[in-house]
Amino acid sequence: MNIVNVGYDSTNYYIIETKNGKLLVDCGWPGTLQKFMGVLKRKGISFQEIKFLLVTHFHPDHAGLLQELKNKGIKLILPECQIDFIPPFAGFFHGKNYPYVPISSNDNLVLKLEDSRKFLASIGLSGEILHTPGHSDDSVTLVLDEGFAFTGDLHPSFMNIDDATTRASWNKIHQHKITQIFPGHGDSTTNY
Numbered sequence: 001m002n003i004v005n006v007g008y009d010s011t012n013y014y015i016i017e018t019k020n021g022k023l024l025v026d027c028g029w030p031g032t033l034q035k036f037m038g039v040l041k042r043k044g045i046s047f048q049e050i051k052f053l054l055v056t057h058f059h060p061d062h063a064g065l066l067q068e069l070k071n072k073g074i075k076l077i078l079p080e081c082q083i084d085f086i087p088p089f090a091g092f093f094h095g096k097n098y099p100y101v102p103i104s105s106n107d108n109l110v111l112k113l114e115d116s117r118k119f120l121a122s123i124g125l126s127g128e129i130l131h132t133p134g135h136s137d138d139s140v141t142l143v144l145d146e147g148f149a150f151t152g153d154l155h156p157s158f159m160n161i162d163d164a165t166t167r168a169s170w171n172k173i174h175q176h177k178i179t180q181i182f183p184g185h186g187d188s189t190t191n192y
């Protein structure tokens with residue numbers, strides 16, 4: 001499986017190859033589209049190949065660029081458990097000088113998590129999306145059956161969090177056979 005880290009500004013963004021085009025996991029701050037394009041160019045990835053976007057949670061360094069990407073033709077895969085977090089997300093940028101483009105709500109691919117395996121299969125990926133609160137209530141983890149987990153900012157040692165909710169989310173992730181974690185920040189490692 002081809003997974004490329006196309007991150008910048010100390011956050012990781014991952015591109016996963018599927019049989020129906022590429023899936024991007026997380027995206028950058030508002031107004032950083034040119035930076036993103038530059039990274040893609042350096043990594044030899046064509047923007048047009050990116051068909052889908054999933055964000056692990058609605059924080060500025062993971063979803064700020066979201067609507068700008070949608071406006072260029074990328075479809076947002078939106079787990080139902082994240083829907084209510086979109087309106088307050090705009091509040092991160094309120095009164096600050098960010099070129100945030102508000103996220104439209106009527107053109108997303110809304111997904112019940114129990115249907116995520118079926119949806120992922122339809123784009124050629126074998127895995128599922130789990131609700132993994134802890135870092136934030138809207139956090140999700142993409143788990144691929146090859147043993148990969150895209151955990152966003154759930155990582156306890158990075159965020160210095162070890163509460164019951166976070167632990168329960170890690171337990172949920174580790175019910176799957178995970179061999180490699182792809183975190184939102186820092187290096188991928190097997191030691192989570």
Ligand SMILES: [Zn+2]
Nearest residue numbers: 061062153184
């Ligand atoms: Zn983050």
